[in-house]
Amino acid sequence: MQTQLLQLDTQLDIHVFADLIDQLAQEALLEEVGLNLKPGLVCPNSRGSHTDMDHELFLLSISALKGYFHDQFLYGYHAVDFENIRQRGLLAEQHMLTATHGINTHKGAIFNLGFSCAAIGKCVAENKAIEASEISKLLQLNWNHKLLHHLKRHQSNHGQQMREKYGITGAIEEVASGFITVREISLPCFKQTYMKTQSLELSAIQTLFSLMAHVQDTNIVWRGGLSSLLIVQDMAKDFLQAGGVLQLNWKQQVQQICDYFVQQHLSPGGSADLLGVTLFLYKVEYEFRNII
Numbered sequence: 001m002q003t004q005l006l007q008l009d010t011q012l013d014i015h016v017f018a019d020l021i022d023q024l025a026q027e028a029l030l031e032e033v034g035l036n037l038k039p040g041l042v043c044p045n046s047r048g049s050h051t052d053m054d055h056e057l058f059l060l061s062i063s064a065l066k067g068y069f070h071d072q073f074l075y076g077y078h079a080v081d082f083e084n085i086r087q088r089g090l091l092a093e094q095h096m097l098t099a100t101h102g103i104n105t106h107k108g109a110i111f112n113l114g115f116s117c118a119a120i121g122k123c124v125a126e127n128k129a130i131e132a133s134e135i136s137k138l139l140q141l142n143w144n145h146k147l148l149h150h151l152k153r154h155q156s157n158h159g160q161q162m163r164e165k166y167g168i169t170g171a172i173e174e175v176a177s178g179f180i181t182v183r184e185i186s187l188p189c190f191k192q193t194y195m196k197t198q199s200l201e202l203s204a205i206q207t208l209f210s211l212m213a214h215v216q217d218t219n220i221v222w223r224g225g226l227s228s229l230l231i232v233q234d235m236a237k238d239f240l241q242a243g244g245v246l247q248l249n250w251k252q253q254v255q256q257i258c259d260y261f262v263q264q265h266l267s268p269g270g271s272a273d274l275l276g277v278t279l280f281l282y283k284v285e286y287e288f289r290n291i292i
Contacts (some may be wrong), residue, residue: 014077014124015070021120023072024287025113026062028280029106033058035204037254039212040261041272048258049223049267053103060225061106064099068092070116076121082146089114108171108273113137113280115175120284130288132187132281136178147176170218170270179277186211186278193245194282202245205254207243207278211271212236228266235260256291 020157033042033055040049047054068088075085092110097103122138123130151172174181189210193203213236220229235257261267 008118014074018070018073018077018121020287021073021117022067024283025069025117025280026066027063028113028283029062029109030059031200031204031279032276035201035208037205037251037258038208038272039258040267041269046258049262049265053100055104056259057100057103058105060099061096064095065092065110067105068095068110069113069117072117073121074121077125078121079215082143082150085114085118085143086151108269109276111171112175112179112273112277115143116179116277116280118143131285132179132183135281135284136180136183139175139178144176144178145274147172170216171273174274174285179281181211181215182274182277182281184204185214186274187281190278190282196246202278204275205250206240206245208268208271208275209239210237211274212268212279213240215268215271215274217270218269219267224264227230228264232266232268250291 008021019155034044036043036045038048042048042053042055043054045267068091071088072085074080089110092114093107094109096106116135116139119135119138119142120130122142123134126138128134128138172185186207190203190207193206194200197203214234217229217232222231224231235241237248239257242253247253
């Protein structure tokens with residue numbers, strides 16, 4: 001993990017803090033897309049199940065988001081209203097789409113990490129510990145109702161269509177819950193695996209599979225239906241129960257799963273988005289572990 005521990009005092013320049021949060025968010029996204037052996041997902045050496053995007057496009061997209069996370073942190077710190085937070089997210093989407101020539105690479109990250117950064121800003125403003133549990137509490141306290149009852153849901157959105165057809169919840173419900181899946185499943189998995197392996201790669205892959213085993217991934221359902229979701233969850237559970245990345249031949253097993261995903265045109269985009277959140281929150285907790 002890259003660190004540059006920021007020593008805070010009462011004279012802190014809040015913009016320096018915001019810059020660091022922006023950097024950590026970008027690092028988390030770079031680390032997520034930089035992983036190989038992610039079933040169906042874009043990797044440095046594979047397009048996965050995607051014909052319209054590759055690793056280089058993701059790098060351009062992440063670069064286009066520079067400054068966005070800085071702004072959302074400050075919006076949270078200064079208690080800017082929900083609509084302005086939403087509008088800043090829409091502007092970031094425009095920057096992303098311009099950089100990618102209309103390809104949606106990071107819409108989920110813009111939404112998830114944008115509200116995460118706003119919640120961290122709230123933590124700093126209220127002198128709360130900068131850790132996942134407090135970030136989660138402030139997300140729920142400040143934006144749960146607005147997200148669930150006032151955020152417009154677009155009928156053209158694949159996740160919304162799956163919600164209406166199958167009753168599957170998605171990114172909005174996850175953020176409104178304060179990232180309950182990250183808090184209860186993926187972040188503990190990442191920490192436990194990192195303690196055992198001291199490897200970012202191993203910990204991130206194990207965490208991705210823990211998410212695939214539990215998340216009702218609307219990307220999977222959109223591409224393959226509910227039957228594919230159940231197959232994916234079972235494959236992930238079987239891999240984890242056999243030891244996951246702690247097995248000697250884990251790469252061969254994951255490669256077989258990757259081949260299946262490409263053959264079936266499946267991509268666990270929802271799980272990948274939550275992996276990005278997990279990496280970000282872990283980095284934030286580590287960076288500020290001795291502060292406030």
